[in-house]
Amino acid sequence: MGALISAFASFIANIFMKSFLANKIVLSFLFITVLPIVLYNLAYEFISLAYNLLISTLPEELEKPQFVGLAAWLLENLYFLQSLSVIASAIATRVAISAIPFIRG
Known part of the structure; x- marks a missing residue:
């Protein structure tokens, strides 16, 4: 049973x-x-x-900034705006990681 x-x-x-x-x-x-x-x-x-x-x-x-001539060529070929985006992303990631408790950063 x-x-x-x-x-x-x-x-x-x-x-x-x-x-x-x-x-x-x-x-x-x-x-x-x-x-x-x-x-x-x-x-x-x-x-x-x-x-x-x-x-x-x-x-x-x-008025919006317009880049012409040498400034436009430098911004385009040196990828200045893209590098600013990468730096801003790195700073945002650093701030987000430092906001997590018990993680040293």
């Missing part, structure tokens, strides 16, 4: 374990694939909204 109860309990546990693993696999797949896409779209919408708000508040006659 004990073996019958044990077999029944293991059968029920096996069913629950299979459903748990199936749910875990499906949710992990969704978390890895769908969540970054949703967050990207959300960030894109937020940045687009902020950009449109900024453009609507700026005056029309605002």
